[in-house]
Amino acid sequence: MQTRRAQQPITIRSDRAAARLKLLTRDGRSQAQVIEEALEALPVPAVVDERADRMARLNAIVAKLRERTDIPSMAEFDAREYDDRGNPR
Numbered sequence: 001m002q003t004r005r006a007q008q009p010i011t012i013r014s015d016r017a018a019a020r021l022k023l024l025t026r027d028g029r030s031q032a033q034v035i036e037e038a039l040e041a042l043p044v045p046a047v048v049d050e051r052a053d054r055m056a057r058l059n060a061i062v063a064k065l066r067e068r069t070d071i072p073s074m075a076e077f078d079a080r081e082y083d084d085r086g087n088p089r
């Protein structure tokens with residue numbers, strides 16, 4: 001546990017929340033204790049596996065590319081883009 005001076009300060013910008021916090025700390029609990037208890041009571045959102053999601057999107061893109069029939073072969077591409085001497089057209 002960090003010393004009090006090493007901890008980040010709590011900034012409350014809502015008058016309503018500040019008033020509620022003042023009421024909840026009357027029993028001697030610190031603001032940090034009240035806030036920690038409130039946060040513990042909230043459900044934690046499910047962690048999204050970003051890597052798996054990214055891979056699924058990439059696989060979907062690759063699958064669409066594989067379905068394409070209008071992609072020229074390398075020989076067709078070279079014939080279209082370069083002349084007989086290998087210079088760009």
